[in-house]
Amino acid sequence: MREFSLPALYEVPADGNLTDLIRRNAAQHPDVPVIGRKVDGRWQDVTATQFLAEVRAAAKGLMASGIRPGDRVALLSRTRYEWALLDFAIWSAGGVTVPVYETSSPEQIQWILGDSGAVACLVESPAHEAAVESVRDRLPGLANIWQVERGALDRLRAAGEELTDEDVDERSAVATADSPATIVYTSGTTGRPKGCVLTHRSFFAECGNVVERLKPLFRTGESSVLLFLPAAHVFGRLVEIASVMAPIRLGLVSDIRNLTDDLQSFRPSLVLGVPRVFEKVYNGARAKAQADGKGKIFDRAADTAIAYSRAQDTPAGPSFGLRIKHKIFDKLVYSKLRAVLGGRATHAISGGAPLGER
Template sequence: MRELALAPPAASPLTGGLADSVFERADRTPRLPVLARRPVPPSAEWETVTAAQFRDEVVALAKGLIVCGTSPGDRVAILARTRYEWTLFSYALWTVGAEVVPIYPSSSREQVEWILRDARCVAVVVEDEQSVMTVGSVCATLPALKHVWQLDAGAVEMLMERGEYIPPATVDSMRRIVLPDSTAVVAYTSGTSGQALGCALSHRSVASPCDTLLAGWGHTVAPPGEQGVILAFLPFSHVYGLMIQTLCLRGGLLMGHEPAMSEEALSRALNTLRPTYLYAVPSVLERLYKNFLRTAQESGRGALFERAAETARDFAEALERRRLDRGPGPGLDLRMQHALYERTVYRRLRTALGGRVRRATSGGSPLSRDLSLFYEGIGVYVHDGYGLTETSGGLTMQPLGREKSGTVGKPLPGVDVHLAKDGEILVRAPSMFQGYVGQEAATRTVLRDGWFATGDLGHLDEEGYLTITGRKKDVIITSGGKSVSPSALEERLREHPLVHQAVVVGDNRPCVGALITLDPRFLSHWRAGLALQGDASIREAREENALREEIARAVAAANSAVSRSESIRVFRILPDPFDVASGLLTPSMKLRRDEIVRTYAAEIDAMYEARSRRRPPAEEPAGWDDSDNVFFR
């Protein structure tokens, strides 16, 4: 049983609500630009909003909310992408003491109805006509819902106009009665299984990890003397995105919004806003790496990129050994190679991120060690952090100057981490949620003597660094009794450029298997490079054989990290990726494993039946057997 606790938090305690930081910043530095928004239609230039301007807009919108009857404790949902108005509405609602209920814009009609009804929302902010139709289709089941405000139909301007006659003193008096322990957010869990639960988060709990991070790590966001610039593109509907918004507004950072998650939109935003720090999730960092590789291969420089990537990882490993007092650091030859690739490769890769990013944070799920080392080697160190909706986000961070890739760092000051006998991570933190709304039994289930049972598995090394090894409920137990955590294998599979998604299966099966989807853009690039001869049917057969061999190599590479009994013995390539619309991904892009297994039950059965028709396991060769490769078209 391992336990770790660090020093008390260094940040000052919260005395009011989250909206106070907006007013305090405007009083101290009224001309400081705090937000950047793209004009309509979009151009390369961003319009900045000063602290005083934002405060005035928050007050004007709060007046309109008061006129519409919004009162302290009322819950108002926001069903929109990451855009300026999301931030404006959330702070206006907190100013009048209302509670924000974030809803993913990709949510289904049933999910929207459930959240609005379960949270008893009195109003909902939507983005467009499609969202209006979604809410309208369920209004009959929502007697508490009084208002639907559509952003693209001028909701902000309409509310501001309606509230013009309300004196500012009324808004100020409402803001001043908001207490730190008042509920600020009711954030619904992604719901990887069962119905989503609403986590009640107080103003204090949302601010706590942000203030601690700003106190200990805030100076790393930008070079000395410069204001930090952040591109917010992750959904504010997720606690990680909400945490980024809070960090920026409380820390006086300049935050720009990018609502689109397409590669083109992100690339344009990165190169025009030019952030100094990057907040991302592993899937985005994986995508960036694969784009770097594909671009290099298309220009005939694939081999150069791969050598540069290997050097970057070697260089980063040597740096890590030095900062952890385990070695002297990069040798002369490695330093010379790294300097060469700095001029020819790494600088260009950083330019693709806007040219100013030197550090980043990854969250949402664990980042692979290899990917972390790659980014550090090209000059962008990625901190891998850990947190949950129930803890208002951040629980851990890498200690500065002692960073260790492949881990999520150490607990933040004020956070306690405890490992149960089965490896489950239990935490105790000032950012703890107030409970699941209307679900006392569910709350009691996860709170044990003041400790929150995360459902995640992990281990603490001898230096106190935490590593996440998987989800407790995701552990696979084969028919032979072998326990396998799928996350490590899935992570290794996704490192191959052709692999988009991977789900490891094998519960009550004779061996471990995998369902694999392909990256469509890299698949097109890979096909173009085959240059196969013959008629269409011959080329198709040769292409399928080549693809099977390539994915088999990806599986073999993943298997090299585990024992033979844990290795993937069968796999199936699926024709379509898992997505939110099909119900196979949560809105935060996590796999709905149970639903995937149910949806592809026939394919999984066929995969194992094909294996059972082969020679008995005792006759299997020690290496990989091609007959394990099964395609589904």
Template sequence: MREFTAPPLTTVPQAGGLADSVFERAEKDPGQVALARKDSDGVWRDVTAARFRDEVLAVAKGLLAEGVRFGDRVAIMSRTRYEWTLFDYALWTVGAQSVPVHPTASSEQVVWMFSDADVTAAVVESEDHAMTVGAAIGQLPLLKRLWQLDAGAEEQLRAAGERIDSEVVHRHRMALTPDTVATITYTSGTDGRPKGCVLTHSHFMSECDNVSAFCRPLFSSGLKRPPSTLLFLPLTHVYGRMVQVAALRAGVRLGHQPELNAEALLPDLRTFRPTYVLAVPHLFERIFDGSRRAAELEGQADAFGKAVDVAVRYAEAVERRAFGEGPGPGAKLRMQHQLMDRLVYARLREALGGRLRYAVSGGSSMDRRLALFYDAAGVRIFEGYGLTETTSTVTTNPPEQTRFGTVGRPIPGTTVRIADDGEILVRGGQVFAGYLRDPAATAQALRDGWLATGDLGELSEDGYLTLTGRKKDVLVTSGGKSLSPTVLEDRVRSHPLVAQCVVVGNDRPFVAALVTLDPDAVAHWLAMHERQAPSPTDLVNDAELEREIRRAVVGANTQVSRAESIRTFRILGHRFTEEQGLLTPSLKLRRRAIEKAYEHEIDALYRAA
């Protein structure tokens, strides 16, 4: 299959913008719960549609009073929190354009994005962020206003806007059209400087409304309470913004959590109790690994292993039945599944809040066996695929027919084509307008109405997309062998002790790898082997640990030919971090930066071999 089209299920309105849904929802059902906001005591307090509308209106008045005008660009530099959504919609209400800036951005990155986007005002979360912007203020002549959330920005703007009549705000809102620019969202910058993607209100409407229609079970929970989701993805990325907009347009109760890690997130999952979440594979891996370590500490390692085996076989049987390829789980397997549900799976669901039934995974590849395990445990995870340039989602798995190991089918209103060289091309209402002030890059990305994604993939006969790598990441050894490193890296990374894996080999005689370790998993491994924790230097040279990692490498090599296999590897003492400039804010590897930072280690690998 070279091309697959999914007809649209919804159409974009002829007039208006994203903020209209807030006002229309409050008018239709003012008492309906729209969001939940955690108070200083850690208790979730519901926010009705009418109250959120009033808060958006009050902040919008303040923005106008402080000089923000239709078409102005205002940066938001903050972690994911309630006020992020509040300011986003207040800006859209007055026709301004939000410019998300990641909270860990440096002054240099701030200067680039603020200057490139002609930012005239900024909302920051903390004093640290204010200092980052302040350090660059001399290079930002257009920046006139700076508000700090932790210093009462919301209250200040409410007070400033008291003299503004509501009708003035509504005139701004009514002037919006779907083609009005909503945001300038910058790419992750894995290759050089980030580029500003111009996304309109129409792009979000087309994306979010079609996703909501396609994934209807997410928005009709089947439980006594209405659907709800806890948003912990960064709102500085389009994936998080899509979740925000889709939830508010579909009438889903929306909560915010600022930390994208299992340790901080699990307590809020238990108290907020969402019916679905959207996340990245790393989170599901961490939760699974934590459950496995807990079972091992309780002396239940064999029982947990059996539970995993039963889950995988059960979910595979259910999957085959969904596609008309089998009768489903047999009587014996159903009984085993029921037993494991009481012993293992129910505990996992309870740790996730007890009401979670669906999850969407995106951002990177998810291990098929892991997805099968969660499915049999009562949480269906369906993978999706998208980019900043496509307002997030291009494909996702249908809830009723999830084909694990793929990133699903094109969402309604989208066409996916596979070019002759394997590159994924996309056409649809969610495809961006172009890169801000970069016509050359825009022309390279948008060709005859198609977005060239830079990703490689394959389409099945029924339209399911499988990702096979990135064009720019393809390695060519000195012997002329071309390979995509993703398959090897994902398989090595699936080992519990491994945090990250980078495959190298460009212009080299063979393929090698750099591997970093998961500190929690290593600590657990040492405790289970009744060993004291050695120094980092001794740890990376530990023979027993190296044998464990070698097993992961050997397992990965079974997926490829010998010419593509990892011949040697090195364990590093520290993980790659965003602070080092080795990861993007969305935790993607900056390959070129890693190869440069570890140039001596890579050279040593090849000399030793």
């Protein structure tokens, strides 16, 4: 078996953890939008300073409610602004995030919470809370359940109002690079899901090297990415953390059925997805071209794009004729496809896992 390696471009801090990122962002880029959240159908920016303040407020509530360093806290929700907020709040309180897919059955929830030893669970909706409550008698270690759609953040803010920012920062500093950051559960295709412990170092190394190697795509104050993958999946989590690490503006959306509209309204400069997402965009564009009587030209454009991409990986590069064809189709087809992706997207990166993999 052949092995390939590249030298690391990012040096993982020896004694830091992921909460350092949001404090650094607030200090170095206080007024830069780092999150885009959708409120009543419109995007609202959250600056680095605002995000840190909201994370600290939630972390105070977790601490006041008994979360101690190393405690497992489950997070059962679709991809949304509160997912990123609570992820960093759990870390700031010294906890370890245990993601749970929002489509999980009560039996799957019971297994993951019980196996991880979760002492608390943050859920998105009444349905999620009901699913957890239905198995709560089999989870003797579960002390608290907070529901996002029923004022979880307000309750946490109220619970922790007597704590200070310094109290949170002191607790945040307990974890080191080698402390567990999360326990991600496998799909369970070979039996019950198995918990994979990932440390802060794991995310630093992975995301840090991605950001460094692709620096032109991660320009603070200019670049943006829309996260529509499940945040419970590790690839979605990498998108979240890499965006915060850069930092660039991160938008989070819950319903992939509205993806085309969200892409066009958020207008990301970078799209990170999985093959199935790009297949859906491609198939939708091809179907529209066929309906407009332009199916043949679309297919020729697709063949040209593939040939051009492959030629770029050869020493000689694309031939003169191929470059001309590529320019022609860029005017006729590619620009329209980019419009579907929001109009600003210059790069699309695909991971290998299918959308919604469990």
